[in-house]
Amino acid sequence: QVQLVESGGGLVQPGGSLRLSCAASGFSLDSYTIGWFRQAPGKEREGASYISRSDGSTYYADSVKGRFTIFRDNAENTVYLQMNILKPEDTAIYGCATYFGPFKVAPTRFRPGFFRSWGQGTQVTVSS
DSSP, X not given: OOEEEEEOOEXXXXXXXXXXXXXXXXXXXXXXXXEEEXXXXXXXXXXXXXXXXXXXXXXXXXXXXXXXXXXXXTTTTEEEEEEOSOOGGGOEEEEEEEEOOSSOOOGGGOSGGGEEOOOOOEEEEEOO
């Protein structure tokens, strides 16, 4: 059974850092493009970052570019999202998922409808 489990969320002050983990069971994460999404209260789920299966290329939404870094640890079968210089507007539930679209992933396809095998999410709260 394909399953993703997120962890690493918490309460952090503005300017602080957190590292989120997306661990897989039942399959190898390096066989999939993995996306990190977030959903703030009252807002739609939005993509934050993804890492491509084919060449390891990465993409970041403008709102997180320069502050977040996505990377894989194949030995741990985990994809991480390092979040630095956190802002109150980063407060959201963060979740990871696998891409299943018919074509190679691209920013135009970085939408929840092209991803599946969602984990339960992890809460990130940025507040002083």
